Amino acid sequence: MxxxxxxxxxxxxxxxxxxxxxxxxxxxxxxxxxxxxxxxxxxxxxxxxxxxxxxxxxxxxxxxxxxxxxxxxxxxxxxxxxxxxxxxxxxxxxxxxxxxxxxxxxxxxxxxxxxxxxxxxxxxxxxxxxxxxxxRRDLIDDKLKPELKSSIKVYYIGDHAMDAVSVLWNAIMLKFSCCGVDNYKDFTSGVWNTTPIAEITQAHTNLDTPLMCCTEKERSKSTTNWWTCATTPFDSTKSNYMTGCYDEVWTYLEQYINIVVGCAGGLAGLELLLAFFAISIANGMDKKNKVDTESNGKRKK
Structure with missing residues (x-):
């Protein structure tokens, strides 16, 4: 020991x-x-x-x-x-x-x-x-999804999208070819800022999705085509309107689950080992002190 x-x-x-x-x-x-x-x-x-x-x-x-x-x-x-x-x-x-x-x-x-x-x-x-x-991923979803949907309230489009939230949303929708948390309906509440970019002059209230929800092929076309995609996004060949970013990101992260589990397991094992040693050493001090006390008591007698 x-x-x-x-x-x-x-x-x-x-x-x-x-x-x-x-x-x-x-x-x-x-x-x-x-x-x-x-x-x-x-x-x-x-x-x-x-x-x-x-x-x-x-x-x-x-x-x-x-x-x-x-x-x-x-x-x-x-x-x-x-x-x-x-x-x-x-x-x-x-x-x-x-x-x-x-x-x-x-x-x-x-x-x-x-x-x-x-x-x-x-x-x-x-x-x-x-x-x-x-x-129990459902418990995480119930807590996380409302927060993500709430962040859409401060989302901007076009050249107004310079804040961290808007840039992050744009990066996610571009990377994963998705739209909103669950789908385009997250943007239909009208609470997000749809002020149009300089090249677009149509009434911004017609937007049903951010411009970034359009497919890469559609984004490469003219501004008018892009605008049409954002105002009438109900064509899966032109818009990713029904693909939610939340599930797409989860699917992407699941590719690395084995690495995460391995790292987490190694860290947990290390923590358990350190805790075992610490408590064992402390218990040894208790026993040593008890033996010393009993020895001193016998000597006095």
Whole structure:
């Protein structure tokens, strides 16, 4: 048992050391991006040009210009928002690592028990998520679909689609040849912003779907054909109006389910191993203290 505990201490040290480096990288990197420096700001123009190059197919498909996109894009704010995620993740990871390293280094039962319990709670959360995804996807759908449909309220078309939500929706509909969450009816409520692009002069209230719901073949034609597709999208050869993006994305992700399961299983096994070692070491301290107390009591007698 002594060998197991000794190996456990070394494993906790090594694994937590690696995770500590990841936490430090995320936290420091996030702080650097969030609160920035002149070096980062000097890199923004190049980053913006590279971003435009990546999404150029989306801009062309919506008759949007890269100049207008760059004019409306606040990349510094977007990077700052992303940096907050890294800062929070780094802080949480460092918090977990701290309990493991502190418990082993200072031989603290409380810290080791806390570390083991945190890992077990994370493991339980992963198991619950796995069950929901594989067995009760309907519960996820019921929560996620309304949120996605709600995001359509701030969706813009054409050269007005410069905000993150609109660009993301356009990217998804372009990538997966789909329309809306379930189908085009998600756009028939009229709550989304259908202000037309400069090349289109017809009344925008006639739009039943975003222009991006039209097929690639239809988008390559004239603006008039494109407009007709968006106002009367009931032809599957011209529009993807009945293909929902939600199911298309799920189908795409299912191709990588084996990789996800393998990574999640490996991480879960590692967490279980670390929790076992931490609790075993802490239990060993309890037994040692009990033996020492009994020995001291006998000596006094």
């Amino acid at each position: 002594g060998i197991v505990k000794s190996c456990g201490r070394q494993i906790i040290y090594v694994i937590n050391g690696l995770f500590g480096l990841v936490a430090l990288f995320c936290f420091v990197g996030g702080m650097f991006v969030k609160y920035g420096s002149d070096d980062l700001k000097s890199m923004l123009p190049d980053l913006m040009k590279e971003l435009v190059r990546k999404i150029d197919p989306i801009l062309k498909a919506t008759h949007s210009s890269s100049e207008k996109f760059l004019e409306n894009l606040d990349l510094e704010k977007l990077l700052g928002d992303a940096a907050v995620v890294f800062i929070v993740f780094g802080a949480i990871l460092f918090f977990i690592v701290f309990w493991g390293c502190y418990g082993v280094s200072c031989k603290s039962k409380c810290a080791l028990y806390t570390y083991g319990i945190i890992l077990l709670l994370i493991l339980i959360g992963q198991i619950v998520c796995a069950v929901l995804i594989t067995k």
